[in-house]
Amino acid sequence: MGKTLLEKVWEIHKVGSISGGRDQIFIGLHLIHEVTSPQAFAMLREMGLKVLFPERTFATCDHIIPTDDISRPFADPLAEEMMQAIEKNIKEFGITFFSPESGKQGIVHIVGPELGLTQPGMTIACGDSHTATHGAFGSIAFGIGTSQVRDVLATQTLALTPLKVRKIDIKNKLKPGVYAKDIILYLINRLGVKGGIGYAYEFAGEAIESLSLEGRMTVCNMAIEGGARVGYINPDQTTYDYIKGREYAPKGKEWDKRLQYWESIKSDPDANYDDVANFDAHDIEPMVTWGITPEQCIPVTEKIPEPKNDIDKEALEYMKFKPGQKIEGTKIDVAFIGSCTNGRIEDLREVAKYIKGNKVAKGVKAFIAPGSMGVKKQAEAEGLHEIFMEAGFEWRNPGCSMCLAMNPDKLVGDQISASSSNRNFKGRQGSPNGRTLLMSPVMVAAAAIAGEVIDARKLLNIK
Ligand SMILES: CC(C)[C@H](C(=O)O)[C@@H](O)C(=O)O
Numbered sequence: 161m162g163k164t165l166l167e168k169v170w171e172i173h174k175v176g177s178i179s180g181g182r183d184q185i186f187i188g189l190h191l192i193h194e195v196t197s198p199q200a201f202a203m204l205r206e207m208g209l210k211v212l213f214p215e216r217t218f219a220t221c222d223h224i225i226p227t228d229d230i231s232r233p234f235a236d237p238l239a240e241e242m243m244q245a246i247e248k249n250i251k252e253f254g255i256t257f258f259s260p261e262s263g264k265q266g267i268v269h270i271v272g273p274e275l276g277l278t279q280p281g282m283t284i285a286c287g288d289s290h291t292a293t294h295g296a297f298g299s300i301a302f303g304i305g306t307s308q309v310r311d312v313l314a315t316q317t318l319a320l321t322p323l324k325v326r327k328i329d330i331k332n333k334l335k336p337g338v339y340a341k342d343i344i345l346y347l348i349n350r351l352g353v354k355g356g357i358g359y360a361y362e363f364a365g366e367a368i369e370s371l372s373l374e375g376r377m378t379v380c381n382m383a384i385e386g387g388a389r390v391g392y393i394n395p396d397q398t399t400y401d402y403i404k405g406r407e408y409a410p411k412g413k414e415w416d417k418r419l420q421y422w423e424s425i426k427s428d429p430d431a432n433y434d435d436v437a438n439f440d441a442h443d444i445e446p447m448v449t450w451g452i453t454p455e456q457c458i459p460v461t462e463k464i465p466e467p468k469n470d471i472d473k474e475a476l477e478y479m480k481f482k483p484g485q486k487i488e489g490t491k492i493d494v495a496f497i498g499s500c501t502n503g504r505i506e507d508l509r510e511v512a513k514y515i516k517g518n519k520v521a522k523g524v525k526a527f528i529a530p531g532s533m534g535v536k537k538q539a540e541a542e543g544l545h546e547i548f549m550e551a552g553f554e555w556r557n558p559g560c561s562m563c564l565a566m567n568p569d570k571l572v573g574d575q576i577s578a579s580s581s582n583r584n585f586k587g588r589q590g591s592p593n594g595r596t597l598l599m600s601p602v603m604v605a606a607a608a609i610a611g612e613v614i615d616a617r618k619l620l621n622i623k
């Protein structure tokens with residue numbers, strides 16, 4: 161019987177078995193940001209420990225960094241304090257920091273892949289729940305808590321319970337005007353926000369294989385929103401082409417050696433899965449959330465459903481929506497394009513097609529926060545920022561921005577935002593009664609132009 165990628169990578173990184181059915185797993189790459197690392201460093205200091213492999217940890221700053229004025233000190237003293245803490249910690253423990261001055265700063269899940277740090281067959285940990293993003297390369301990547309950040313810093317290993325694997329096979333290619341974001345919203349709707357608990361999701365099938373690496377990252381990014389801590393895709397030529405030439409990518413003979421390894425860790429055709437779920441890409445339409453979990457979503461062409469449970473009732477009340485109401489036509493106040501789900505260069509290229517020659521509707525605040533300084537530079541080299549600004553979008557600096565609003569980008573009152581991010585929880589975007597509609601970045605762009613939720617396919621005459 162063959163093995164899954166998860167089983168192979170797990171075995172290769174297994175240091176030993178420990179209590180409670182757990183394994184001690186070596187972590188190849190550790191990424192940190194300013195929110196979940198300060199306490200971990202404090203614990204190291206208390207215990208008088210060093211970072212065991214400082215060359216395997218890389219830091220960035222993303223959550224608290226403002227996206228407008230990034231001059232120091234930051235206007236928010238708490239943000240300034242967190243920035244100073246990470247600056248002090250990386251210096252003291254000898255860790256590479258992708259600071260704003262380095263020109264490489266950005267959202268942790270955008271920076272790792274962009275610099276070629278993220279590679280197939282690795283184990284990757286980060287004190288952030290959306291770490292599964294890196295699974296798009298065929299790595300086993302997962303979010304950890306602060307005490308585990310400490311464990312990785314001190315030992316480069318973690319005590320982990322083995323996961324089951326559910327293969328999610330999506331046949332056929334996406335229809336025009338339907339994107340990776342729609343795939344993952346659709347899947348979460350079908351499998352539920354808790355459906356993936358205890359599982360790693362292996363995304364497969366023609367719909368997944370035909371996605372770019374960026375699209376694959378969007379899918380894996382939201383595995384955790386479906387309850388799966390790990391989401392991954394077997395590596396292929398698309399993966400290798402994406403990595404080649406990047407700063408930390410292997411070069412020369414080392415490339416050939418690694419390529420051999422990457423090919424060897426793919427799931428075998430006769431691998432044994434704990435579960436298999438089959439879908440058809442032709443059934444997927446542009447999706448919009450109407451509630452307070454990513455599961456509560458519908459195709460843009462449909463009406464808000466009757467509540468099926470208490471959480472649906474709670475969502476309708478919070479969102480001030482009625483069952484039977486069309487989601488299309490919902491007026492929006494804010495349009496936000498960015499985040500680790502959809503803040504990559506490909507997202508910006510795609511939205512530019514929809515925005516070009518159009519204007520943001522009156523009364524809508526529309527802004528774009530590129531995922532990293534690398535994305536920003538590339539977009540500007542291609543002149544995309546001019547298209548955005550001409551249309552009335554604000555063009556910001558990189559960071560998590562209004563995905564989580566741990567920075568000045570916040571909703572006000574019960575404003576409704578069309579957002580390309582990954583969570584629509586109550587109060588997520590900075591106002592305790594702010595309302596978030598998750599959708600693909602092109603759907604956000606279309607909503608910004610129309611002033612209300614519309615089927616973006618109408619803008620480009622896609623049938
Ligand atoms: C701040 C951080 C711990 C958090 C996470 O783990 O995901 C954040 O990135 C989020 O998206 O909610």
Ligand code: SF4
Pocket residue numbers: 222223267268288290499500501559560563564581582
């Ligand atoms: S962009 Fe959003 S989801 Fe991603 S790491 Fe930042 S806050 Fe978390």
